[in-house]
Amino acid sequence: MSEYILEMKDICKSFPGVKALDHVSLQLKPGHVHSLMGENGAGKSTLMKCLFGIYKKDEGQIIYDGEEVTISDPFDALQKGIAMVHQELMPIRDRSIAENIYCGRYPVKKIGPIKVIDHEKMNSDAQALLDDLGLGFKATEKLGTLTASQMQLVEIAKAVSADAKIIILDEPTSSLTLKEVDKLFEIIRRLTAKGCGVIYISHKMDEILQISDEVTIMRDGQYIGTWPSDELTTEFIIAKEVGRELKDLYPPKINTPGETIFEVKDFDSVLDNSFKDCSFSVRKGEIFGVAGLVGAQRTELMEAIYGLRGITSGTVYYNGQTLKIKNPEDAINNGIALITEDRRGNGIFGVLSISDNVAVASLNDYLLFRVMLDHKKIGEVVDKSIQELSIKTPSAKTQIKNLSGGNQQKVIISRWLAKEPEVLIMDEPTRGIDVGAKYEIYSIIGRLASEGKTIIVVSSEMPELIGICDRIMVMCEGRITGIVEGEDMNQEKIMELSTKFMG
Amino acid sequence: MSEKVSKEKKFDIVQFLVNNALIILIVSSAIFVGLQNPRFFSMANIKNLLANTSVRMVIALGISGVLIMRNNDLSAGRQVGLAGCICATLLQRADYASKVYPNLTPPNMWLVCILVMIGFALTFGVINGLVVTKLHVPAFIGTYGMQTIVYGIALIFTGAQPIGGLINEYTEWASGSFLGIQLIPNLAIITAIVMLVMWFLYNHTPYGKKMYAIGGNPDAAEVSGINTTRMTIVSYMIAAALFALAGFMLAAKAGGTSSNLANGYELFAIAGCTIGGVSVNGGTGKVSGILMGVLVFEILKIEMTFLGIDTAWTYIVQGIVIVVAIALDIRKYIAKK
Numbered sequence: 094m095s096e097y098i099l100e101m102k103d104i105c106k107s108f109p110g111v112k113a114l115d116h117v118s119l120q121l122k123p124g125h126v127h128s129l130m131g132e133n134g135a136g137k138s139t140l141m142k143c144l145f146g147i148y149k150k151d152e153g154q155i156i157y158d159g160e161e162v163t164i165s166d167p168f169d170a171l172q173k174g175i176a177m178v179h180q181e182l183m184p185i186r187d188r189s190i191a192e193n194i195y196c197g198r199y200p201v202k203k204i205g206p207i208k209v210i211d212h213e214k215m216n217s218d219a220q221a222l223l224d225d226l227g228l229g230f231k232a233t234e235k236l237g238t239l240t241a242s243q244m245q246l247v248e249i250a251k252a253v254s255a256d257a258k259i260i261i262l263d264e265p266t267s268s269l270t271l272k273e274v275d276k277l278f279e280i281i282r283r284l285t286a287k288g289c290g291v292i293y294i295s296h297k298m299d300e301i302l303q304i305s306d307e308v309t310i311m312r313d314g315q316y317i318g319t320w321p322s323d324e325l326t327t328e329f330i331i332a333k334e335v336g337r338e339l340k341d342l343y344p345p346k347i348n349t350p351g352e353t354i355f356e357v358k359d360f361d362s363v364l365d366n367s368f369k370d371c372s373f374s375v376r377k378g379e380i381f382g383v384a385g386l387v388g389a390q391r392t393e394l395m396e397a398i399y400g401l402r403g404i405t406s407g408t409v410y411y412n413g414q415t416l417k418i419k420n421p422e423d424a425i426n427n428g429i430a431l432i433t434e435d436r437r438g439n440g441i442f443g444v445l446s447i448s449d450n451v452a453v454a455s456l457n458d459y460l461l462f463r464v465m466l467d468h469k470k471i472g473e474v475v476d477k478s479i480q481e482l483s484i485k486t487p488s489a490k491t492q493i494k495n496l497s498g499g500n501q502q503k504v505i506i507s508r509w510l511a512k513e514p515e516v517l518i519m520d521e522p523t524r525g526i527d528v529g530a531k532y533e534i535y536s537i538i539g540r541l542a543s544e545g546k547t548i549i550v551v552s553s554e555m556p557e558l559i560g561i562c563d564r565i566m567v568m569c570e571g572r573i574t575g576i577v578e579g580e581d582m583n584q585e586k587i588m589e590l591s592t593k594f595m596g
Numbered sequence: 597m598s599e600k601v602s603k604e605k606k607f608d609i610v611q612f613l614v615n616n617a618l619i620i621l622i623v624s625s626a627i628f629v630g631l632q633n634p635r636f637f638s639m640a641n642i643k644n645l646l647a648n649t650s651v652r653m654v655i656a657l658g659i660s661g662v663l664i665m666r667n668n669d670l671s672a673g674r675q676v677g678l679a680g681c682i683c684a685t686l687l688q689r690a691d692y693a694s695k696v697y698p699n700l701t702p703p704n705m706w707l708v709c710i711l712v713m714i715g716f717a718l719t720f721g722v723i724n725g726l727v728v729t730k731l732h733v734p735a736f737i738g739t740y741g742m743q744t745i746v747y748g749i750a751l752i753f754t755g756a757q758p759i760g761g762l763i764n765e766y767t768e769w770a771s772g773s774f775l776g777i778q779l780i781p782n783l784a785i786i787t788a789i790v791m792l793v794m795w796f797l798y799n800h801t802p803y804g805k806k807m808y809a810i811g812g813n814p815d816a817a818e819v820s821g822i823n824t825t826r827m828t829i830v831s832y833m834i835a836a837a838l839f840a841l842a843g844f845m846l847a848a849k850a851g852g853t854s855s856n857l858a859n860g861y862e863l864f865a866i867a868g869c870t871i872g873g874v875s876v877n878g879g880t881g882k883v884s885g886i887l888m889g890v891l892v893f894e895i896l897k898i899e900m901t902f903l904g905i906d907t908a909w910t911y912i913v914q915g916i917v918i919v920v921a922i923a924l925d926i927r928k929y930i931a932k933k
Contacts, residue, residue: 401819425821439815444879445808453809454820456802465800508820 097156098123098290099144099259104153106139108497113139116153117316119309121259121290126281128293128301128322131311132334132554137294138180140311141261144292145177146170158258168197176257178248180264180294186237191219193236194251222254226280240366241388242269249280260284261292264387266300271592278304298327312336335556343560344535348542350379350563355516355547357398360407368394368571371407375516375549380542382562383551384587389568391551392434395518399424399431411515425454430514432505434521434551436498440505443494447486448475450493450504455511478507482537499530506537517541520551535561555584569593617924618871618888622895629899636902639778646780649894650787651846655858656865656872656890657794657883658838661831663869664811666878667728667735669832671742672839672862675720678750679712679843680853684759692761696754705766709844713837720746721836725829743862750855760852770848783845790838795883807831812879868893871921892917 099121106114146164202211219232310317360371368390400418482503523531564578567590574590727738774780798804810817872889874881
């Protein structure tokens with residue numbers, strides 16, 4: 094019997110255009126908390142999805158409980174005793190908490206020959222579990238009545254109830270308050286005391302150092318190393334995660350901000366738990382960063398400015414003039430563009446060609462005789478974009494879904510450049526794309542700013558914001574907690590402002 | 597560049613058969629039936645086929661825009677029926693005994709056609725569009741409601757009586773041939789014009805590009821500044837106008853109508869579109885493909901008549917064709933994922 098409950102050896106996984114995992118290994122001891130660290134896109138979630146049967150590994154071995162296993166799908170993983178709490182929750186809001194916990198494995202009883210769901214047992218078991226974990230929820234309440242962080246705790250309770258031997262927690266604290274994090278840690282300690290192994294993915298150094306026994310660090314899909322957590326320091330982890338001097342990651346600054354030109358005043362969301370009293374102003378030719386934790390409502394604020402979300406109050410000024418923005422069409426006509434955070438969800442048109450994806454927002458600029466599209470002119474614009482942003486594609490007619498994430502993002506940037514906006518809002522512009530493409534996108538951002546465009550960059554990666562922005566605005570729980578620049582533009586200061594109202 | 601060519605142009609016999617299954621099916625079955633019964637290739641039969649296809653094609657084109665934007669229109673058949681009844685009522689002979697409006701002198705038939713088209717677009721098209729966009733009623737249910745409403749209106753309007761005695765100019769136009777060319781019915785000319793207009797609209801105007809964008813990803817379309825509400829309403833208006841046109845054509849072709857005219861035609865139109873490549877997942881579909889899809893149905897029907905197959909069996913075969921064709925469509929989609 095080996096000392097490990099789980100060994101993943103030389104796991105490889107490729108996606109079109111990206112080698113997501115390149116011979117990655119991980120060893121988990123029973124009763125231990127093993128943290129997995131690395132920048133976004135390092136391959137942590139991919140590795141866990143291979144373990145949980147969501148992705149099929151291309152190469153490598155998974156040895157679980159002393160035997161090599163193949164995990165075909167999540168159901169198989171659960172049967173084998175592996176549970177996962179996903180970064181993005183998949184709650185069934187309209188069903189009760191109990192039903193969410195026992196989804197797919199409802200307790201049954203027999204009435205004569207027919208098996209029916211034993212609601213009483215399900216509710217009482219769920220309630221006992223919730224009470225045992227010290228979560229003060231009622232099992233029969235609809236899940237939708239809870240907040241996002243409470244749902245996260247329910248999700249963790251679900252993993253506990255599965256009696257798993259291994260529990261994977263993928264960024265479980267991203268939406269939790271400090272008190273809830275303590276609660277989570279208490280639950281984790283109880284699990285490990287029972288001999289359960291926990292794989293913990295997080296970006297938060299202090300949490301990692303506090304809860305884990307070992308730490309494995311990954312970078313760009315590669316295994317960097319594993320260390321006992323008491324030998325680690327924050328500096329050491331960052332150096333290993335990044336693996337190079339930060340200077341190499343960002344192009345030199347070439348823009349010089351001018352006068353204040355774009356102002357946002359008194360934005361209040363129609364929703365209670367979203368943004369409140371948000372006002373800020375950005376200068377011409379400035380790269381303005383927006384930082385905050387998940388749930389800080391940065392995306393919501395930007396989408397509201399763009400006319401995608403409802404507000405009870407709020408005004409946008411450009412060059413001293415009030416802009417009337419009721420929907421994205423208005424925003425675009427007023428020279429504002431938004432590159433959304435969810436590229437697949439509301440960025441790309443997967444089945445359409447690159448050409449159509451570029452032209453879609455500026456169709457009325459290519460008219461012949463006022464009704465007919467000038468396909469030749471569109472072709473010229475698209476070819477120019479492909480060349481200027483060095484988009485790697487077989488042709489302009491290729492469906493965009495066949496490109497890598499970085500190239501898709503460049504196509505979307507081209508879409509807006511064709512429209513020549515004065516203000517370009519970019520929400521997580523480098524999420525899920527590789528390091529090389531990131532550098533190119535930073536260069537494009539810098540060039541646009543130097544041409545006098547106003548750029549707003551929302552990002553969860555603090556080093557990225559610090560590396561490219563002139564100033565960074567920080568949000569916490571829907572409110573603006575400060576704007577940092579110069580010396581103050583450092584991770585500690587931003588983190589402090591990001592958590593101002595928490596705990 | 598050379599790498600690209602070799603990758604994309606590589607010939608794959610299975611892929612070729614799957615992608616061209618329709619044409620192969622049409623051609624081979626037609627040859628088979630033609631050998632069994634040479635009258636299959638007669639002028640009269642081909643003209644009949646073209647006339648039938650013409651009406652169905654206009655309905656399919658109407659519904660195609662709605663389908664490409666991931667919506668649906670179950671009121672299509674009933675709208676065609678009501679339009680047919682209205683046109684027939686207005687175009688009854690002055691001396692016809694049971695004329696609905698005895699004092700009405702039949703106006704110019706083209707004026708009737710255009711007014712009914714505009715009227716349908718502004719009422720049924722706009723209402724369908726508003727129900728789907730503003731009231732957020734799923735298109736499937738919203739337009740089903742409209743289907744029964746329109747049928748009710750047709751029953752009231754006709755008093756549930758058949759309408760006959762249409763003016764000669766109208767019925768003769770519908771059964772006549774273009775410039776005396778036996779093979780080409782007048783109805784086909786109308787359809788050809790509609791096809792040309794729709795092809796232009798879909799491929800060479802911002803409306804078309806926006807339509808495919810909405811079908812491809814409605815959320816991304818909104819972020820890209822496309823007014824999805826306005827586009828959806830317009831798609832239902834175009835659809836309603838074409839249903840009205842189809843009603844005008846169908847009433848004349850049949851030489852008379854009743855409130856049951858074109859009952860269930862929407863399902864043939866939807867199936868024809870889907871078979872012709874209007875993706876069930878939205879965002880794709882070409883006018884030429886839709887013509888293929890509609891033709892498959894009409895040719896199959898005529899072929900089975902020629903082979904003397906019992907009507908009951910023709911229904912079964914049609915059903916199988918729908919399922920198989922759509923299974924092939926989905927297969928193409930899944931393979932690319």
